[in-house]
Amino acid sequence: MIHGHGDDAYLFTSAIKANFSTNIWYGAPLVGLKQHLFNSWDLIKSYPEASAESLRLELSIDLEVDVEQLIITNGATEAFYLIAQSFKGSKSCIVIPTFSEYEDACKLNEHEISFINWNELEEIKKFPDDLLWICNPNNPTGCILHKTALVNLLKINSDTTFILDEAYIDFTDDISSSIDLINDYKNLIIVKSLTKNFSIPGLRLGYLITNKTLVQKIEFYKAPWTVNSFAIEAGKYLLHHKNELLPSIKDYKSEKKKFTEKLSRISGLKIHNSKTPYFLVELEKSSAFELKKFLISEFGILIRDASNFRGLNSSFIRIATQSAKKNDLLIKALHKWSKLN
Structure with missing residues (x-):
């Protein structure tokens, strides 16, 4: 992990009252999942399925794809490392600013890496690279690439394999999945996460979907038992109850709109447009590091210092919309910070 991540609450001894640093869905009702996992307790006495076969089958039915087009992974991050390993020594282009694990996985596997900014993506027609890494919707910006634009790029760049990270696809209604x-x-590999939209990042569960030839190539490098028994059972439970657990995008976006409107009234903050409930805020004074330290020590509030995203600087933070009550806590804290600066 070269660049680090958000949700680093474990680094602080003081209690965190509101965590804006993680861009997972905050409101999933998981009481039923908790009971299901308690009922599955005896599974820990045996090894899990080597490749999460039962979840793979149920997911294939849910997605209406061939089971041989799927690999279940220990979070989306395992998928990125498997892809990078299966293309070891390739040329990779990463659209930035974005999730750091694409770069980390490529470096570990001796890729020749180049970068382009998100706003250049549709301007460049032909890519000379073996792999192109795109997060859609993007993290941390919340920008989106429409399917028509993606199709154009896929057609023109038939020799380039596109890795499309759709971990946050359920957080917007401006685009839909490209499955x-x-x-x-x-030349398309889609990676998806079941942790962000269902609020289970501690269980580590994701998958990739592509054609059978690429699945065989990637699966060659996958170790057995990387997805534990509880994660497998959780995945099946979530598929069966997804309609009641997934976020209501209409309500989520409505709360985000109220939140950003209040934030925009605070002196010293520039709110960047986003198609998702998480978004970048640019500080016109002070630094992300100083603001993060102030909010933790004075209010027990955690934000994401976004300065370590390649392409951003020390003026950027990322905030993810929480409940109205917690959003108001941050608003009040930022008003105080603004007056002091």
């Missing part, structure tokens, strides 16, 4: 493109474009 329907998998069978038409052999």
Whole structure:
């Protein structure tokens, strides 16, 4: 982990009253999942399925794809490392600013890495790279790439394999998943997470979907038992109850709109546009490090210092919309900070 991540509450001894540093769905009702996992307790006495076969089968039915087009992974991050390993020594281009693990995985596997800014993505028609890494919707900006633009890029760059990270696809209604493109474009790999949208990041559960040839290539490097028994059972439970557990995008976006409107009235903050409930804020005074330290020590509030995203600087923080009550805690704290600066 070269660049580090958000949600680093474990580093602080003081209690965190509100955590804005993590961009997972905050409101999933998980009481039923908790009871299901308690009922599955005896599974820990045996090894888990080597490749999470039962979850893989149920997911294939849910997505209406061939089971041989899926690999279940220990969070989306395992998928990124497996892909980078299966293309060891390749040329990779990463669209920034974005999730740092793409770069970390590529460096570990001796890729020749280049970077382009998100706003250049549709301007460049032909990529000379073996792999192109895109987060859609993007983290941390909340920008989106529409399917028509993606299709154009896939067609023009048939020799480039596109890794499309859709970990946050359930956090927007401005685009939908590109899974329907998998069978038409052999140069597309989609990686998805079940941890952000269902609020289970501690269980580590994700998957990738692509054509059977690439699945075989990638699966060659996958160790057995990387997905534990509880994660497998949780995944099946979540698929069966997804309609009641997934966030209401309409309500989520409505709360985000109220939140950003209040934030925009605070002197010293520039709110960047986003298609998701998480977004960048640029500080016109002080630094992300200083603000983060102030909020933790004075209010027990944690934000994401976004200065370590490649392409950003010490003026950027990322905030994820929480409940109205917690959002108001941050608003009040930032008003105080603004007056002091």
